[in-house]
Ligand SMILES: [Ca+2]
Ligand SMILES: [Ca+2]
């Protein structure tokens with residue numbers, strides 16, 4: 001009984017450590033990508049500004065929405081340039097998450113909303129800033 005409990009506890013601790021690690025990595029990623037003025041902090045303004053720019057880049061045919069083909073094409077180009085460690089099929093998952101009404105395209109509203117949601121999730125202390133160690 002005692003042994004079983006301690007195994008459960010160590011599993012729980014391992015799980016919590018993983019979650020913390022994921023959050024720290026996510027913050028580092030956001031700071032690397034969105035800290036436009038390189039002061040080590042990503043403000044909500046900086047983040048949304050980058051999001052708007054990114055939306056225009058992703059919308060290859062300029063019709064105001066990111067179709068899945070556009071998304072996958074840009075994603076492939078991007079991940080080819082920066083990293084080869086991207087988990088398989090993560091781009092499909094990301095697209096589906098952003099395409100809230102599931103009509104196969106991400107409108108600018110859907111894009112901004114999902115970006116803002118992401119920012120709010122990472123911004124745990126709700127000061128509209130993302131910085132490491134907080
Ligand atoms: Ca900054
Ligand atoms: Ca488009």
Ligand SMILES: [Ca+2]
Nearest residue numbers: 099101103105
């Ligand atoms: Ca949609």
